[in-house]
Amino acid sequence: MLKEEELKKLDEILTKYRYNKASVIAIMQEVQKQYRYLPQDTLIYIAKSLGISKAKIYSVATFYENFSLKPKGKYVIKICNGTACHVRKSVPILDEFRNILGLSESKCTTDDMIFTVETVSCLGACGLAPVCTVNDIVHPSMTPEKAKNLIKKLKEETANENL
Known part of the structure; x- marks a missing residue:
């Protein structure tokens, strides 16, 4: 059930x-x-408000890869697994992110809803491989060590916001 302020924003x-x-x-x-x-x-409310079926809105939500029906963390980390990134060792980077955050292929988001780790087919930055993005900001020439430092930095930012 949507709250009044949510309805207002919608x-x-x-x-x-x-x-x-x-x-x-x-x-x-x-x-x-x-x-x-x-x-x-929200999808049901949008469908009703626009006069379209729930099936139609769900078909749009599930067709486009950028839409998610599952909650994601504050920081969405996408690791490219395209050919250029894969050849330049993107898998150890993915493993490092998952290890640090206690995530796996089946568990993509941390319990505190701070981090989500996903793989994508291509980020379109092959010349910078291996790459990842954090909330659509590109991090080029990634390594497991850089991944560790990136998570440390993001955790520090989150801690400072909560002061």
Whole structure:
């Protein structure tokens, strides 16, 4: 069940796009930016508000790889596993992120909802391989040691925000 402030924010987003069905992807992108995923209640509300079926909105949410129906952490780390990155040893980098954060292939997000680690087919930065992104910021020439330092830095940033 959506809270009143959530409904207000959703209505602001829908109003911004004039409740236009053709803007469903942009609307969903804004909602995901707010929640870091697409909660079921928000999708149902959007579908009803736009006059489209729940099946249609779920088909959009599941078709595009950038949409997520599962909660993600504050920091979404994407490790490229494309050919250039794989050949330049992206797997040990992925293993290092997972080891440090206590994650696995089946568990992608930390319990505190701070980190999500995912692999992607390509980040489009082959010349900088191996690469990863943190919330879409590219980190080139990654190594397991750099991965360790990156996590340390992000943990420090989070701790400083909570002071």
